[in-house]
Amino acid sequence: MTLACRSEQAKGDDSLSRSIFTRKTIEDLRLSQVSADGEPALRRALGPFSLMALGVGAIIGAGIFVLTGAAAARYAGPAVVLSFALAGCACAIVALCYAELATLIPVSGSTYSYVYATLGEVFAWIIGWDLVLEYAMGAATVAVGWSGYLVSMLASFGLSPPPQFTASYGGATAAPGVVGLFNVPAAAIVLAVTGLLVMGTRESARVNNLMVGFKLAVVGVVIVVGGLHIAPANWTPFVPANTGDFGHFGYSGVLRAAAVVFFAYIGFDAVSTAAQEARDPQRDLPIGLIGSLTICTALYIAVSAVLTGVVPFAALDRPDPISAVIDAVGMPALAVAVKIAALAGLTTVILVLLFGQARILFAMARDGLLPDVFARLHPRFHTPAASQAVIGLAVAATAGLLPIDLLGEMVSIGTLAAFALVCVAVMHLRRRHPELPRPFRVPLEPALPILGVLACLILMAGLPWQTWARLVVWLAIGMAIYLTTGRQGARRHAKAAAN
Incomplete structure (x- = not known):
């Protein structure tokens, strides 16, 4: 019997080095996510359109x-369009790598x-x-932003919820002398989306598709209406002169803005977490990954x-830069639609991120690295x-208690590290298993994956040392959990599967 925990290294060796670097075969990964009757554990309910809408x-x-307004006002000026293009190109390389791996290994996780x-159990953990x-x-970060837009929209109708319940614990509020206790709207939207996701993948995808369609329609209206009121003089100079501070205008500002707006692209990889729920993963996943990224880069x-x-x-240095365009063109009726579209847009981001997180923990629990409850x-x-x-x-509590700046600082560095490892994984599998059928192949390998790694490392190098310090602490906590419980759980799982 071929089993989910058969490794490519010698089995039965209890040494630490052999245990933590155990790798799974492609076939083992596929078998680990099949139910006892041989059927896929998760329903295959997503087609190419739903996967693209997910992205x-x-x-x-x-x-x-x-982010668009702040990046233009502080760093790049009108050349922020180049910043979005640079960040989009970096993500496009990573998306090609994701597409190859997702079609080669069409499993959740x-x-x-x-x-x-490719690299083994400890690196997987x-x-x-x-x-x-x-x-x-x-x-959690996006939920806090969702709360801010909700409060802003309610204010348009003369409604003002208690400020201490729309800000993080101890955080500043719009009311002088009032400090935040718990961000109720942020927690509430997370819980509502969680309930929808529990009810089913197909139902969640339908709601996501509707909200994606609405926000794209509103964004399209803003582009068309705003395009009729463009004053070319505002684009001159296209790249403002450097102020003397690194990253503030000039071409260094374009690069810094690219690192800032990179956060805007976070989440496209969540399409790959739905591999086990795609109806035809070899065809549909590349369409979902590359198609969604292409559409979004063009829109940005x-x-x-x-x-x-x-x-x-x-x-444009304001939290609602699109409102500046609406004010300039004199269409106040469009303002409410934009705020509703912003709420819909942020809701779909929360939905996709929570969806992806559950699938990753599901895969880890199936391997014994996490408690069985997650599987x-x-x-x-x-x-x-x-x-x-x-x-x-957990996310609802985090969103309710922590401020958006502290949450946002940690997101980019974790994502960049994951993206770099995906590029490495493509190169490793090409060398180690060239015989495997690859329905989709990254062109110009290894040049493009190497460029992807370098792009991720350059962006990571631009992050402040405090963010690196928090990452080190976070990973130390993770390693402690792995060495005390995760590793033992994986070994018990392997022994149980072998019997």
């Missing part, structure tokens, strides 16, 4: 509705599963733990060009309901 839902959110098949920073912390470039063309870039499927909905509920509660 667009994850990408179109904070980037368009929040994304980067975690790919690394398990590290990247799985690291992905919590991207998915869980990313969802178009929106940033309109913003800086309608309004002088210095006036349990709901008998009716066939979703990892227990895992989704635990994640939802």
